[in-house]
Amino acid sequence: MSKPYVLLSAAVSLDGYLDDTGPERLLLSSPADFDRVDEVRASVDAILVGAGTIRADNPRLLVNSPERRAARVAAGLPEYPLKVTVSGSGELDPAAQFWHTGGDKVLYTTEKGAERARAAGLAADVVALGGFESGGFELGGPKAGGPESGGSGLDWRALLADLHARGVRRLMVEGGGHIHTQLLQQELADELQLVLAPLFVGDPAAPRLFGPGGYQPGRLRLVETRRIQDVVLMRYEPTAPGAGGSVSAADHHWLRLACELAERCPPSETAFSVGAVVVAADGTELARGHSREGGDPVVHAEEAALAKIDAGDARLASATVYSSLEPCARRASRPAACARLILDAGVRRVVTGWREPDTFVAGADGSGLLAAGGVDVVVLPEYEALAKAPNRHLAG
Incomplete structure (x- = not known):
């Protein structure tokens, strides 16, 4: 099944509650963390909340930073991500800020x-979807309650x-x-960003983040911890089967995107079509590029992506470059090969799907050059066919 990369985002108290039972929303995040959430929103294609969240919190779900919105537009994206909600009953206030x-918007x-x-x-594209339990249900927000809350019959895979x-x-x-509970239980979540707030709720009637039921076995992989004022961000990912903990679901998502970007390359008889994405350790996309982007007949994908990032950006040191084809070790069209550009940028991790063949440069070993420079190179051979697809005309 083709699906988006699913990132769960939540803030909880030290005793695991999403909210209290008072009439107003309990603010758990710090101002700096709200800004981080705004940055994450700016990096995604869509934001999803349940109908109960709309009723209880009346959220706008916007990217608040004008600079981040401008960067989305400059990258060819809509100013705001698509807003998505689910409701078995369809009974939602048409005056809510969400709309x-x-x-x-999609309902x-x-x-x-x-x-x-x-x-x-x-004011939304309304989609009738199968799989709701008889009688309907509402997937709710923190203070949502009632007989419809918490139904488990939605066909999340179809959605x-x-x-x-x-x-x-x-x-x-x-x-x-x-x-959050249903997506984790059905093994559809690729990442959990959990913020822990320094307070206790202590009310057993208050809503918790996760409900009872069966979850996928094993431990999640802790990717990052970060102090943000008085709260702590913890990022977790399930590891890919058989990957030994070294490859995450995020790696598959970003490499697949790099392969999709390769399809955008103008065809060439003298160069490969390649896509590349540079991603920060916190999952933020820093830049993307593809071969011959912007009408430059010799620009490479990694080169195009790295050129869009400030050389002084501290996030490069812990970032990952995802490239559909192994970064080149030698080239005639520019003084520096892409492997050298990656080393000079300070990036220390590369994920690729296809080792460079001898079509244009015999004995090329970009991975060897990168590894010699201290870069962790991960090859996911299951993406080789996808990476080769836009280069069929070059097959000998």
Whole structure:
């Protein structure tokens, strides 16, 4: 199944609660962490919340920074990510901020829910989706309750496949707890970004982040911990099967994107079509590029991507370069090969899907050059066919 990379985002108290039972939303994150969340929003294609979150919190779900919105537009993306919600009943307030701020919206619901939503004039693309339990349910936010909360019958795979078909490659899920629980239990989550706030709720009636049920076995892999004012961010990923903990679901997501970027290259008889993405350790996309981008007949994918990043950006030292083809070790068109550009940028991890053949440069060994410079090179051979696809005309 083709699906977006699914990133779960939440903040909890020290005793594991998403909220208290008071009438107002309990603010768990710090101001600096709210800005981090804004940065993550700017990096995704869509943001999803449950209907209960819309009712309880009336969120806008915007990218607040003008600079980040401008960077999205400059990269050819919509100013705001797509906003997504789910509701079995389709009974949502058409005056809620969700519908009247930001860009496009999608509501996934039942056939009856779709009738209600369209009759109410909700400003969204309404999609009737199978798999809701009989009677419908609401996937809720922190204070959501009632008989419809927490249903488990939604066909999440169909929903994610539909989002992928809409061009969504990176999905941020902001709540509520029922949604996070279901995506983890169905092994559809690729990353969990969890913020721990220094306070206790202590009310057993308050909502917790995760509910009971069966979860995938084994421990998640801790990718990062970071202090942000008085809260702590913890990032977890499930490891890829058989990868020994060295390859994550994120690696598969970004390498697949690099292969997709290679399809955008103008065809050439004298050079490969390659895509590349540079990603910070916290999962933020720093830049992307592809061969012959911008009409430059000799620019390489890694070169195009790295040129878009400030050489002094401290995130480069812990970033990963994802390239559909092994970075070149030698080239005639520029003074520096891509492997050298990566070393000079300070990047110390590269993930690729295809070792460079001898088509244009005999004995090329970009991986060897990188490894000699202290770079961890990971080859995922299952992506070789995808990386080769836009280069079929060069096959001898």
